[in-house]
Amino acid sequence: MHLGIDLGTSAVKVCVLGPDGEVKATASAALTVSHPFEGASEQDCAAWWTATRRAVQEIDAALRGQVRAIGLSGQMHGAVLLDADRRPVRPVILWNDARATVECADILAAEPEAGEIAGAPPMPGFTAPKLLWLSRHEPESHARIAHVLLPKDYLGMRLHGRLVTDPSDAAGTSWYDERARRWSDRLCAVSATDPGWLPEVRHGTEAAGALLPGPAEELGLPAGIAVAAGGGDAAAGAVGIGAVSGGDGFISLGTSGQLFVTTPAYRPNLASRIHAYAHTVPGHWFQMAAMLNGARPIAWLAELFGRPIGALLAEAEAAPPGPLFLPYLTGERTPHGDTEIRAGFAGLGETTSQGSLMRSVVEAVAFTFADAVDALSAAGDMPDTLLAIGGGTRSDFLLQTIADVTGCRIGRTDGADIGPALGAARMAMVASGDASQSDAMTKPPVTRRFDPRRGEAERLKARLAAYRALYPALKSVQAAIGAR
Template sequence: MYLGIDLGTSAVKLCVIDAEGNLIAQSSKDLPISHPFDGASEQNCEDWWEATRACIKALDPALRIAIKAIGLSGQMHGAVVLDAQRKPVRPVILWNDARADVECSDIIAADPSAAQHAGVLPMPGFTAPKILWLSRHEPEAHAKIRHVMLPKDYIGLCLHGGCVTDPSDAAGTSWFDEAARCWSARLCELTATEPAWLPHVLHGTDVAGTLLPDIATDLGLTPDIPVAAGAGDGAAGAVGLGAVQAGDGFISLGTSGQLFVTTDAYRPNIENRIHAYAHTVPDHWFQMAAMLNGARPMAWLADLLNRPIDLLLTEAAEARPGPLFLPYLTGERTPHGDTTIRGGFANLGEGMSQGSLMRAVLEAIAFSFADAAEAFAKAGTAPTSLLAIGGGTRSDLLMQMIADVTGITLGRSDEAVVGPALGAARLALVACGDKPMDAVMQRPTVRHWFKPKGAIDHSTQIRLEAYRALYPALRTVQQKLR
């Protein structure tokens, strides 16, 4: 048996697979998140570890003792800053935190070539600008830093005691030279970072360390089993879907959204805000459109209305198009690179229902993928068929909307909701040497294909154009409010 741990933003999720890749068990534990000021997003890494422990202990004891290896996946970009004793200096600044906007501009002003090396323009959500922000706004905390880690790698530290990451998670920091696949001294210099603070980089299928005896006893696992270096959630999702060869790809509908295509070379496209990152497997990279608001607006609206999301989705399917929604609750990366923009409804009327609000949210998520597909096309990549992962894939209506507005056929497998945890478990299987990578990283059986109905119909095209007009309009309004 092989355990995959995925440290998400809203929850820790685990899955256990057997040597044939069959899903044997799952568990999850929700995570708290704090927003100490507008645009800020933080978590405590101690909460991550306690949730991970709870998830593992929720598995059957006989299953736990049969686990032969562990793999890791997790939310990218978070700044886990540790002192000399490897204890947290402060709460973790997350991927959807917007505080380091000025620092990003300063990085590019200091060295315009930085983005070409890092794979994309620096953005506040990335790790490096956050450390520069700490040096300016929390100098006492910055002075204590001796290690900087990525979220999943903190779980690795707890499991095996080492400071290790993989190329895909390193890629999202803005410290990594994507073409050379190593830390860049120049990018560190630009961001008040000592290269010695950064973790050792191993491929995702490499063994980062072995399970510490006291941790094994606490968790009911076998001591000294290997822990794979793992992958950032995007790359782990790709591994779970077998998207490890050039041209393979998927969309992800989790808290954030992604459109991801594997490449056999480093292909940056800075002007279209397509991320070009090193993959977790050797000699491969990927292009990715990153949307900060994925399927999260669905849960946000359900929480706001205090109604079950399934009922709202049923009502959305019956509602006629009416209101428009801009889903940028925490800013946006692709295509705008704007951390200050916020969401909003437009075209509201007295005939509006809660179902029509949810339909507007679903439509906006689909339109954000239409923007992503357009950015990909400008970058010279035009996928015609992609697999899909993440909790948002449960909605047939949303999946069909995305297929229709992007013109991309989407495939959903039984493992779609498992997502990156499955990729992490696959990396564990390879790391312990039980099977070669080619045999493990196969594409899943697609149970449902969502095919575009054809060219976008006139009414949908009009609504897409209106949706795209919302961003500059609301940006103008919000600038007046500041």
């Protein structure tokens, strides 16, 4: 058995793979996010460990006793800051935090080639700008830093006691030289970062260490088993779906959204706001359109109405087209690179129902993927068929709408909603020596395909054009009132 642990924003998800590579068990434990001020997004890393314990302990004890290795996946970009005793300096600043806008501009002014080196221009959610912000706004916290980790690597430290990351998570920091695959002293220098704070980088399929007796007892796992370095959630999702060769692509529908294509070489394209990052597996990179709002607006609206997501989605599918929705609850990366823009409905009327509002939200999520397809097409090759992972894949309506809007065939597989955890478990198989990379990282069979429907595609084309017009219109309003 091999255990995959995925540290998401809203939950820790775990899965156990059997010797045949089939999923034997899954579990999850919820997490919450705090917003201490507008634009801020933080979590307590102690809560990550508590949720990991809860999720793993939900797995049958007999299965846990047979686990031969652990793999890790996690939300990217978060700044986990530890002091010399490896205690957290402050709460973790997350990937969707927008406080470091000025610092991004300052990094780029100090090093105009920062985007070319790091695979994407500095953005507030990345780790390096957060460190520069801390040096200016929380100098006492900055002065205490002895180690910087990414979220999944904090769990790794708790498991095996070492400070290790992988190339894909390193790539998302804005400190990593993507072409050379090493930390960049120059990018550290312009972001108030000591290179000595940064962890060792190992491929995701390599063992980062062995499970220590204490955490083994807490989790009910055998002590001494290998813990694979793992990958950032996007790269781990790619491993889970077998996107580990040039041209393989997929979409991810979690709290955030991604359109991901594996490449055999480093291909930065700054004009399209595409992230060009090192893959967690050796010898490959990827291009990724990154959307901050993924399937999150669907959950947000359901929470706002206090209703189950499934019931609202059923009403949405039956509802006629209604208002337009701009889904930028926390700003946006691809294609706008705009941390200030916020969400909004346009075209509300007396007959607008909760179902029609949810239909507008589903369409808006699909429209963000249309923008992503255009950006990625401008940056390189774009597959015409994409597999889908993430919690949003539970909705046939959402996947069909994405297919209609983008013109891409979308495929769903078994276990699509646990993609990164599945990828983490596959990396554990390789790290333990129980499978080769080629044997472990196969593409799962597609259980449902969603083909573009010509009639719906034509109808949605006009709404997509109106949606794209809504962004600059709302941006001018947002500039007048200020981000809230």
